[in-house]
Amino acid sequence: MAIPDTLAARLIETIKENNLGGSFVMLGRQRWVGKRRKRSAALFEEILERYLPNLNEGDLANEGDEYAERFFEHLGFSSVDSMDDSDFENASIIQDLSGKIPKKLEKKFDVIYDGGTCKHIFDLPTAYRNINKMLKPGGVLIGHSPCNNWVNHSFYQINPEMVYGFWESTLDYEVLHCSLQPLMPMHARKVVTTTNPNITGKRPRLSGPLADGGIILNYAVRKPLKSAKSGEKVYQTDYQNRWSEAVE
Numbered sequence: 001m002a003i004p005d006t007l008a009a010r011l012i013e014t015i016k017e018n019n020l021g022g023s024f025v026m027l028g029r030q031r032w033v034g035k036r037r038k039r040s041a042a043l044f045e046e047i048l049e050r051y052l053p054n055l056n057e058g059d060l061a062n063e064g065d066e067y068a069e070r071f072f073e074h075l076g077f078s079s080v081d082s083m084d085d086s087d088f089e090n091a092s093i094i095q096d097l098s099g100k101i102p103k104k105l106e107k108k109f110d111v112i113y114d115g116g117t118c119k120h121i122f123d124l125p126t127a128y129r130n131i132n133k134m135l136k137p138g139g140v141l142i143g144h145s146p147c148n149n150w151v152n153h154s155f156y157q158i159n160p161e162m163v164y165g166f167w168e169s170t171l172d173y174e175v176l177h178c179s180l181q182p183l184m185p186m187h188a189r190k191v192v193t194t195t196n197p198n199i200t201g202k203r204p205r206l207s208g209p210l211a212d213g214g215i216i217l218n219y220a221v222r223k224p225l226k227s228a229k230s231g232e233k234v235y236q237t238d239y240q241n242r243w244s245e246a247v248e
């Protein structure tokens with residue numbers, strides 16, 4: 001789990017464009033990679049100049065280790081934590097997301113960053129519901145989840161349907177953005193967006209072809225201040241629409 005230039009740029013965009021701040025936790029202690037080469041490096045430099053003009057890449061790296069707390073501190077969070085099931089990377093909070101979380105973690109965080117941790121948790125629904133419990137009302141989940149061309153990397157590859165079918169349709173979250181981001185440096189700007197099946201009634205359609213190499217699902221969703229939905233049953237959006245049409 002790491003933050004290279006492309007994902008760092010998208011994180012800066014999401015956090016600054018939505019005025020996010022307060023208490024922050026990254027799932028897994030994310031390593032800082034930063035600038036790589038050519039097109040992805042140019043994208044990072046452009047975004048850094050636009051949103052954090054008084055900083056350079058060297059300012060964003062932790063002193064003395066390879067992790068990313070300093071990057072998030074510079075983005076304006078009042079507290080920065082990391083959470084893991086193991087203490088092997090010295091996460092500040094040791095917690096198994098596939099089990100019951102303690103009361104002290106409920107409604108604790110303004111922003112949670114899943115930089116590719118949840119796909120490694122076999123009991124994924126429990127992990128996601130625990131994220132829901134840990135977010136404050138109005139809090140935001142930012143996700144960078146492997147979506148395509150990641151065979152044998154983890155238990156799961158996460159699709160846009162998860163954003164629309166679970167977070168939006170089931171839990172009543174607001175989708176701030178959802179796109180498919182290539183990870184290869186040369187394809188940094190070849191972002192593909194999707195349609196929203198809760199609007200179209202059909203499965204998410206891509207705006208164009210996917211680039212070669214690994215694709216990251218880049219999304220952010222905001223928890224409602226108060227939801228009228230139970231969030232108990234989860235169905236794929238287009239099937240829900242078909243069932244509704246059949247009843248009518």
